[in-house]
Amino acid sequence: xxxxxxxxxxxxxxxxxxxxxxxxxxxxxxxxxxxNDKPNKEKNTSYESGEDPVGNxxxxxxxxxxLVALMFLLFEVELIFLFPWATVFGDKQLIAETNGVWGxxxxxxxxxxxxxxxxxxxxxxxxxxxxxxxPRQSVYLFKSPVPGKLYEDFNKKMTEKEYGRKK
Amino acid sequence: MxxxxxxxxxxxxxxxxxxxxxxxxxxxxLHAAFGLLVCLLGIAGLYLLAGAEFLGVTQLLVxxxxxLVLIIFGxxxxxxxxxxxxxxxxxxxxxxxxxxxxxxxLFTQIYSQSxxxxxxxxxxxxxxxxxxxxxxxxxxxxxxxxxxxxLIAVILLVILVGSLFISKKENDTN
Amino acid sequence: xxxxxxxxxxxxxLFCIGIMIVLIKKNGIMILMGIELMLNAANIxxxxxxxxxxxxxxxxxxSLFLIVMAAAEAAVALAIILRVYxxxxxxxxxxxxxxxx
Numbered sequence: 001x002x003x004x005x006x007x008x009x010x011x012x013x014x015x016x017x018x019x020x021x022x023x024x025x026x027x028x029x030x031x032x033x034x035x036n037d038k039p040n041k042e043k044n045t046s047y048e049s050g051e052d053p054v055g056n057x058x059x060x061x062x063x064x065x066x067l068v069a070l071m072f073l074l075f076e077v078e079l080i081f082l083f084p085w086a087t088v089f090g091d092k093q094l095i096a097e098t099n100g101v102w103g104x105x106x107x108x109x110x111x112x113x114x115x116x117x118x119x120x121x122x123x124x125x126x127x128x129x130x131x132x133x134x135p136r137q138s139v140y141l142f143k144s145p146v147p148g149k150l151y152e153d154f155n156k157k158m159t160e161k162e163y164g165r166k167k
Numbered sequence: 168m169x170x171x172x173x174x175x176x177x178x179x180x181x182x183x184x185x186x187x188x189x190x191x192x193x194x195x196x197l198h199a200a201f202g203l204l205v206c207l208l209g210i211a212g213l214y215l216l217a218g219a220e221f222l223g224v225t226q227l228l229v230x231x232x233x234x235l236v237l238i239i240f241g242x243x244x245x246x247x248x249x250x251x252x253x254x255x256x257x258x259x260x261x262x263x264x265x266x267x268x269x270x271x272x273l274f275t276q277i278y279s280q281s282x283x284x285x286x287x288x289x290x291x292x293x294x295x296x297x298x299x300x301x302x303x304x305x306x307x308x309x310x311x312x313x314x315x316x317x318l319i320a321v322i323l324l325v326i327l328v329g330s331l332f333i334s335k336k337e338n339d340t341n
Numbered sequence: 342x343x344x345x346x347x348x349x350x351x352x353x354x355l356f357c358i359g360i361m362i363v364l365i366k367k368n369g370i371m372i373l374m375g376i377e378l379m380l381n382a383a384n385i386x387x388x389x390x391x392x393x394x395x396x397x398x399x400x401x402x403x404s405l406f407l408i409v410m411a412a413a414e415a416a417v418a419l420a421i422i423l424r425v426y427x428x429x430x431x432x433x434x435x436x437x438x439x440x441x442x
Contacts, residue, residue: 011215014223015175018212022182025205066240066423067331070416073233074327077409080225081316084305091302106309109317116320120327129331176344180351187358187378196368203374206355210381213348217392222404229408234377234415241370241419245426256367258435263364267357274353287345287393304405307398312406319409326413330420336427 067129071121078117085110176216183209194256196246200239207231221301348389356382369422369432373415380411 045052085106088094094102124130186205193199207230214223278284308316342350355378362375384404391400426432 011220015215018208022208066244069237069240070330073237073412074323076233077412084301084308087302088305113320116324120324123328180347183351184354187355191358191362214388217388219388219401222401225408229412234412237419245432257365258367260365263361267361270360271357303398312402326416330416334420334423
């Protein structure tokens with residue numbers, strides 16, 4: 001097999017990126033296969049500055065992370081389409097060939113695309129999927145039948161009595 | 168004779184197949200997810216070596232950076248077992264493997280009897296590899312593939328609203 | 342073996358492994374991974390055919406839309422799996438058999 005692949009610079013860069021990632025993972029896997037494996041209970045606990053860990057590392061994973069990842073994925077797909085658009089949007093030759101129609105056409109096409117997706121973002125925002133849920137502060141609301149002034153008077157009287165006795 | 172391109176193509180193909188087999192064989196679901204990650208990276212390398220640069224980048228961004236993260240989040244949300252290791256059990260092992268092998272034989276038979284096989288073999292060294300610059304992709308999306316492109320936006324909107332609605336908690340009334 | 346044939350072979354092997362995963366594994370998320378492998382196998386085929394063709398851009402466009410659809414499919418499938426998990430407390434497809442006659 002003779003591949004007459006003439007790769008561009010970008011391809012070579014990306015190939016090194018992908019190959020580097022794979023060989024890093026391969027090194028970790030190889031060392032995992034070759035190393036001694038003698039676990040005991042002390043070694044298997046997660047390191048907590050000498051404290052004994054309580055509970056499980058997998059416990060209580062918030063659903064919010066998942067929802068944010070989901071929205072991220074769908075808007076990343078939008079980004080994929082924005083890249084080729086951006087390379088041809090301001091193309092002078094195409095604009096000159098079509099008397100300037102090309103720029104406006106492409107602009108409105110992409111604006112429609114983005115507008116439809118922004119509707120989804122608006123839905124997510126309106127329904128509160130983006131807002132990070134803060135722990136709600138519970139304010140103690142208690143309506144006492146006794147008016148507040150009575151307490152103040154009582155406190156005043158008691159302090160006067162206290163000071164008076166000390167004197 | 169072996170040139171660097173050939174070695175790269177073969178090594179990416181081998182990495183892809185081995186990691187896919189690892190996904191099949193392993194019983195730990197998180198290990199399977201990492202095997203899938205290596206497999207997707209290998210496929211991205213194959214795309215790049217086929218001259219489909221933009222597709223390779225898309226594969227890296229959407230698959231390795233998006234779908235796989237979503238899958239790992241899904242694993243973490245559904246397998247919060249009480250300290251147990253996460254097992255992905257098997258069933259119907261023998262029929263499953265037989266079905267896979269049957270489909271493998273079917274596809275290889277179809278390919279070996281196909282009419283385009285000889286033309287692919289003979290022209291491989293003559294026609295140079297077609298490049299696909301991003302600009303031509305952009306022009307195609309904006310002209311010939313305009314309707315699918317706008318429909319993609321509608322589908323993404325539906326998917327966003329639908330999957331958010333499905334996966335929210337029932338008692339979320341806001 | 343030419344480069345295109347190697348791509349065909351990888352694509353066929355990935356598709357078969359994907360089918361085996363879908364048939365053999367019990368966990369819903371593992372089944373989703375098998376489906377992703379099968380989609381990728383189809384994508385490799387498109388890229389392989391687009392490699393030498395002068396009309397190559399159409400194969401690339403098809404693969405691009407396929408990847409986008411795969412993202413959408415994964416999002417919905419995982420949402421459904423999460424919902425099922427919250428209701429049944431399991432993702433084992435054998436135990437979710439309420440409608441089984």
